[in-house]
Amino acid sequence: MTKRKIGERGMSTLNIKNLHVEIEGKEILKGVDLSVNSAEIHALMGPNGNGKSTLLAAIMGHPKYTVTQGEITFDGQDVLKMAVNERSKIGLFLGMQYPMEVAGVTNSDFLKAALNSRRTSPIPLFTFIRTLEKAVNLLQMKSDLAHRYVNEGFSGGEKKRNEILQMILLEPKIAMLDEIDSGLDVDAMKIVAAAILEQSVKSQVGLIIVSHYERFYQLIQPTHVHVILDGKIVLSGNHDLVNRIDTEGYDWIAQAYGVQIVKEIKTRPVTATSIGTCAVKERGME
Amino acid sequence: MHLTLKQGAQRTSLNQDMEIITLANTVSSLVLDFEDDISATLNVTITEGSTLDLFCFNTSNRLSINETYTLEKDSILNLSYGDLTQGETLRNVQVNLEGKGAQVQLNSATLITSDTNLNYRFSHKAQHTQGDMKNYAVMGKGGNLSLYAIGHIESTGAFSETHQSTRVLNLEGSKKASVYPHLIIDNNEVQASHAESTGQMDEDHLYYLQSRGLDVNQAIRLMVKGYLSSVTDSINDEALKTLILEQIDQKVEELC
Numbered sequence: 001m002t003k004r005k006i007g008e009r010g011m012s013t014l015n016i017k018n019l020h021v022e023i024e025g026k027e028i029l030k031g032v033d034l035s036v037n038s039a040e041i042h043a044l045m046g047p048n049g050n051g052k053s054t055l056l057a058a059i060m061g062h063p064k065y066t067v068t069q070g071e072i073t074f075d076g077q078d079v080l081k082m083a084v085n086e087r088s089k090i091g092l093f094l095g096m097q098y099p100m101e102v103a104g105v106t107n108s109d110f111l112k113a114a115l116n117s118r119r120t121s122p123i124p125l126f127t128f129i130r131t132l133e134k135a136v137n138l139l140q141m142k143s144d145l146a147h148r149y150v151n152e153g154f155s156g157g158e159k160k161r162n163e164i165l166q167m168i169l170l171e172p173k174i175a176m177l178d179e180i181d182s183g184l185d186v187d188a189m190k191i192v193a194a195a196i197l198e199q200s201v202k203s204q205v206g207l208i209i210v211s212h213y214e215r216f217y218q219l220i221q222p223t224h225v226h227v228i229l230d231g232k233i234v235l236s237g238n239h240d241l242v243n244r245i246d247t248e249g250y251d252w253i254a255q256a257y258g259v260q261i262v263k264e265i266k267t268r269p270v271t272a273t274s275i276g277t278c279a280v281k282e283r284g285m286e
Numbered sequence: 287m288h289l290t291l292k293q294g295a296q297r298t299s300l301n302q303d304m305e306i307i308t309l310a311n312t313v314s315s316l317v318l319d320f321e322d323d324i325s326a327t328l329n330v331t332i333t334e335g336s337t338l339d340l341f342c343f344n345t346s347n348r349l350s351i352n353e354t355y356t357l358e359k360d361s362i363l364n365l366s367y368g369d370l371t372q373g374e375t376l377r378n379v380q381v382n383l384e385g386k387g388a389q390v391q392l393n394s395a396t397l398i399t400s401d402t403n404l405n406y407r408f409s410h411k412a413q414h415t416q417g418d419m420k421n422y423a424v425m426g427k428g429g430n431l432s433l434y435a436i437g438h439i440e441s442t443g444a445f446s447e448t449h450q451s452t453r454v455l456n457l458e459g460s461k462k463a464s465v466y467p468h469l470i471i472d473n474n475e476v477q478a479s480h481a482e483s484t485g486q487m488d489e490d491h492l493y494y495l496q497s498r499g500l501d502v503n504q505a506i507r508l509m510v511k512g513y514l515s516s517v518t519d520s521i522n523d524e525a526l527k528t529l530i531l532e533q534i535d536q537k538v539e540e541l542c
Binding site: 060061062063064083084085087088089093094096099100102103104105106109110113114117118149166170 | 422488489490491493494495496497498499500501502504508509511512513514515516
């Protein structure tokens with residue numbers, strides 16, 4: 001297990017105890033315990049539909065998820081009492097599986113507002129541009145990023161890089177990355193992994209990473225690996241666990257621990273509707 | 287008041303009836319400021335082969351205006367409206383695409399804080415004309431919105447295109463928004479489309495912005511500014527664009 005040096009930002013700890021979470025009355029998490037310190041990299045694995053994304057969303061405070069039992073603390077502070085933006089400002093970050101497209105809002109305005117929300121005085125323009133350019137170059141993104149609307153018209157890979165870009169700029173103490181590697185080709189995955197590792201070393205950010213791919217974990221080299229089945233972390237270990245799951249799947253864990261794997265139910269996505277008058281051919285409508 | 291536009295950019299206020307004409311085969315841009323209390327007519331002719339970028343910036347106390355645009359052959363009109371008024375607004379806009387190959391792009395952004403009636407109409411009278419209308423409205427506290435968006439391809443307008451989309455964002459405490467999209471098609475060799483949406487601030491959008499540190503009000507203001515700022519895309523003069531964006535920022539801070 002890799003030991004990382006804790007720098008001047010000091011040690012931070014995210015503690016989760018006996019966390020129960022439900023959505024629309026259905027219990028998804030059924031008692032999760034997890035502790036993450038600065039500079040640690042925790043891999044969170046498990047089949048779809050067993051609670052990985054729910055755990056990350058609940059930590060960040062997504063309004064659709066209800067915590068019914070348990071506690072989440074960050075450096076001793078009660079996270080569950082905090083609004084979503086307060087969780088961000090104390091140093092939590094969630095890189096989302098499906099980043100939102102925000103039409104009309106440029107990346108530049110969005111990032112400046114996000115940075116200024118945690119400062120007492122606005123970030124100087126030159127400092128902002130220099131910081132942004134550095135991150136854009138690190139992630140090998142297009143130089144027009146600042147002027148584009150947040151995630152609008154971005155490819156899947158660009159959206160994921162944009163999440164990492166935000167993480168780099170906001171310098172969280174604990175970052176959660178939800179399937180940040182999906183949508184990335186092999187080369188892009190290497191670039192993103194290198195950027196995450198650089199941030200991990202530079203700022204000692206503690207990481208919780210959800211991925212289905214052994215290849216990504218090979219690049220990231222997690223210090224801890226957890227398997228979540230049916231809303232509980234049933235097994236924790238080191239990188240060897242990633243390799244075994246890659247070859248044998250999850251059934252052996254379910255059998256060994258007497259847990260039923262939840263099968264994901266795919267729901268049809270809700271698409272935007274348009275309400276209006278259809279083309280007509282008539283006279284006298286004026 | 288009569289104004290002949292030559293090549294280049296200008297900015298002026300409209301406080302009485304006005305006629306504007308472009309010179310043939312020129313590219314010009316104009317910012318019209320609407321301030322105080324205005325009741326007027328505006329007639330604009332875009333002559334053959336010329337392009338006009340017109341930005342109408344409405345910060346008036348009350349506005350009642352009838353606007354008519356005549357587009358000659360191969361002329362282009364980029365028409366943008368930024369409405370940040372706290373007073374009542376009535377605007378009737380008639381765009382006549384009379385010359386073959388004429389094109390109009392209309393973008394409007396309106397922050398509704400008092401009763402607002404907007405009527406936008408494209409009449410495609412000649413062949414191969416193109417019209418595209420994009421309306422964005424944010425329903426602030428107070429005031430109803432009535433918006434008619436009409437694209438009419440007349441029998442003489444073969445091979446023309448008319449498209450329109452309208453998006454209305456309701457903030458908490460807003461009143462009634464009524465949007466009436468119409469496509470009137472009198473020729474079969476055409477293309478036409480429309481899209482309308484109206485709804486609350488998207489919960490997932492808000493959550494996304496909040497998860498980066500913005501509180502609810504900061505997130506709403508950022509999204510409203512985004513909605514309204516898109517109309518300045520058509521302004522080519524960067525200094526002017528920056529100035530108007532600053533004014534939009536200031537107004538949104540005041541009104542949202």
